[in-house]
Amino acid sequence: MHELSLMTNLLDDAVSAANGGPVCALRVRVGPLSGVVVEALRFAFEALAPGTAAEGARLDIEETAPSFHCPRCGADYSTPVGSYECPSCGSPGGELRGGHELELISIEVPDHV
Amino acid sequence: MCETCGCGDPHNHPHEHGHDHGHAHGHPPPVRTLDVRKSALELNQRLADQNRGWFRAKGLKVFNLLSSPGSGKTTLLERTLRDVPCAAAIVGDLQTENDAVRLRASGAQAIQITTGATCHLDAHMVAHALEKLEASGLDKLFIENVGNLVCPASYDLGEDRRVVLLSVTEGEDKPLKYPVIFLHADLVLVTKCDLAAAVGFDREKALAAIRQTAPKAQILEVSAKTGAGLDAWYAWLAG
Structure with missing residues (x-):
């Protein structure tokens, strides 16, 4: 349920990094211990991106595994x-x-060369 | 066939478009990648660190209490606030002042946060609750989170210790079903132990599930109703 507010933060950061231009893609890293459900995050993106500079952008999600260092x-x-x-x-x-x-x-943004 | 758009052109090459194609089609515009590397929880983390600084300045030790709804957080705090001096509570629910009213009956300060529809407390809500707290004379603050074993795990509030409650009526395998919140626990309290026999609670199975999912946590078994185990809880709070 909190994926909506977290996706709001991710989108705000993406739009602000694009500095007023359009965002073509976002690459987001999600760990299984983050407490976030990837499907819910995707749903939140579809709901929130329209009307922003990231409208129509691709969402690439990179999932990690829990990793530990054994002190013993x-x-x-x-x-x-x-x-x-x-x-x-x-x-x-x-x-x-x-x-x-x-x-x-x-993020990916158009490359105007 | 053109790999990019499948337009049927017989050529197949890396697309460096400095040459004439002899046909018109819409390739995706070239893009460049900008590194951002920013956590979605960065703002919450900044506010949590501010809260932590405030707590230190006031000499407060802060405990974030997390559990499912109905596992006995408020009942434990009612008793704890009566027995432990110089303590106060902030309590989060979606609606009503009920829990704060119950806790104030102990004589301690209790501040209610009503989150509306939000499923967890965050550092910003706690910061506003602190504006209403009279911190002088206090040395402990309990933050009773919204009853939810999922979302509150993600939000640092600035606390010193996380306490996760598991009541004997909930099922011994709950830590295995909701592992993330248990991993970050400093203490797991098994609550409502007076009901263990009545509900056929399998203690060994529950303790094994807690040890597996909360390897760093201490485990205490308590009953706020009979008082069993509360001395160990109070000693842990003072430690």
């Missing part, structure tokens, strides 16, 4: 959501390094 054995590892045990030493959960992102990575 030093391993860097990825896990599915909900099970964070270090596969090397069995430590119950390491330091979260990735998978919680929700960020606008880049």
